Amino acid sequence: MAVARRVSLSADVKDALAREIPATAGTKTALRDALARYGARGGVFRTQRPAVARLVRVLAAGAPSIRKIEGKRLYKTPTYEIALESPTVSSRSAASHRERRLEVRGAFLACGSLATPAHGYHLEFVLPSGCAPDRLVRALTQLGIAPKRTLRKQRQVLYYKDLDQIVAVLTQIGAYGAVLQLEDVRAMKETKNRIRRLVNTEAANLDRVTSAAAAQREAIAFVADAYGLRNLTPAVREIAHLRMQHPDESLAELGRRCRPPVPKATVNGRLAIVMRLARRLREGAVRV
Numbered sequence: 001m002a003v004a005r006r007v008s009l010s011a012d013v014k015d016a017l018a019r020e021i022p023a024t025a026g027t028k029t030a031l032r033d034a035l036a037r038y039g040a041r042g043g044v045f046r047t048q049r050p051a052v053a054r055l056v057r058v059l060a061a062g063a064p065s066i067r068k069i070e071g072k073r074l075y076k077t078p079t080y081e082i083a084l085e086s087p088t089v090s091s092r093s094a095a096s097h098r099e100r101r102l103e104v105r106g107a108f109l110a111c112g113s114l115a116t117p118a119h120g121y122h123l124e125f126v127l128p129s130g131c132a133p134d135r136l137v138r139a140l141t142q143l144g145i146a147p148k149r150t151l152r153k154q155r156q157v158l159y160y161k162d163l164d165q166i167v168a169v170l171t172q173i174g175a176y177g178a179v180l181q182l183e184d185v186r187a188m189k190e191t192k193n194r195i196r197r198l199v200n201t202e203a204a205n206l207d208r209v210t211s212a213a214a215a216q217r218e219a220i221a222f223v224a225d226a227y228g229l230r231n232l233t234p235a236v237r238e239i240a241h242l243r244m245q246h247p248d249e250s251l252a253e254l255g256r257r258c259r260p261p262v263p264k265a266t267v268n269g270r271l272a273i274v275m276r277l278a279r280r281l282r283e284g285a286v287r288v
Contacts (some may be wrong), residue, residue: 034106
């Protein structure tokens, strides 16, 4: 049975970027050099995205056909190789803003990856063995998005975990579809978080109201036995009866049942009288 191949967000971004061919000779050269610098070793460019391989072949005039090597691991992702006739690339640093953007785009196409948002926000460049990170760090920093650095299996890794920085990188390289997708995910997460906070707040408020109502009913029952509700003032007696008859209602709802209706603060004050009376009666019973 054939194993279905995965299509990741990173692959989608690379395929979309690889379809965009620079318009001028200078920009084509800048992107070609970046792809060779971060994706070619020993004069051979390697990638797992056929669209990227086709882009390299178009930019590297006179390059031979693409060689496909079938994968042997679980998902059997093939590798595509192109032998470059002129593997030597310019060592001159990117001078203009446009060249820096193409430098980063070529690096992403050659050695970059973008995690699916469900797995957390993460964008990284895993540089080939022997490739110094300083040039790419400089280009990214000059674009205003300095990366973090680490070493993984003897390879230099530049990475971002902050969503705003990831969006900035993707915007600079022209991956606008991915930016929209990440912003949609951000908006959805923020909406879910707001709903969760509101639900938690409502649940906490309900717990407080329920606990307070239970304590009020207990106090009213104690006063009725130890003192008698008939001895309360008419207004306090009315609210005591209403609380016992409507144990789940809020203070505002109880206030609307009073004759005449009274505000929530008034209801709270009358119930507080009952609570204080119950406390004094209990203290008196203890002293006796």
